[in-house]
Amino acid sequence: MSDEARVVRIVPNGPVMVQGPVRIEMPDGTVVESDRFMCAICTCRRSKIYPLCDTSHRRRQRAKDDESSTTVTVQAPAEA
Numbered sequence: 001m002s003d004e005a006r007v008v009r010i011v012p013n014g015p016v017m018v019q020g021p022v023r024i025e026m027p028d029g030t031v032v033e034s035d036r037f038m039c040a041i042c043t044c045r046r047s048k049i050y051p052l053c054d055t056s057h058r059r060r061q062r063a064k065d066d067e068s069s070t071t072v073t074v075q076a077p078a079e080a
């Protein structure tokens with residue numbers, strides 16, 4: 001593990017920015033992974049790719065090509 005503290009930045013009325021890659025474990029057991037250098041975690045719950053931010057928190061959407069830059073891997077929960 002690195003000695004450097006991981007940077008987490010809260011964007012007012014927006015996502016929480018976390019240095020990637022990240023592995024997000026959801027309450028239902030699914031896992032969402034992103035290998036991006038900086039990952040935006042949705043806090044508004046309007047994202048179509050929740051728990052990752054798709055900029056839906058903004059009043060106006062950016063062009064569709066913004067959504068294609070995120071690499072997301074979702075894993076089903078492990079069987080007990």
Ligand code: FES
Nearest residue numbers: 042044053056057
């Ligand atoms: S914080 Fe960006 S879509 Fe929710």
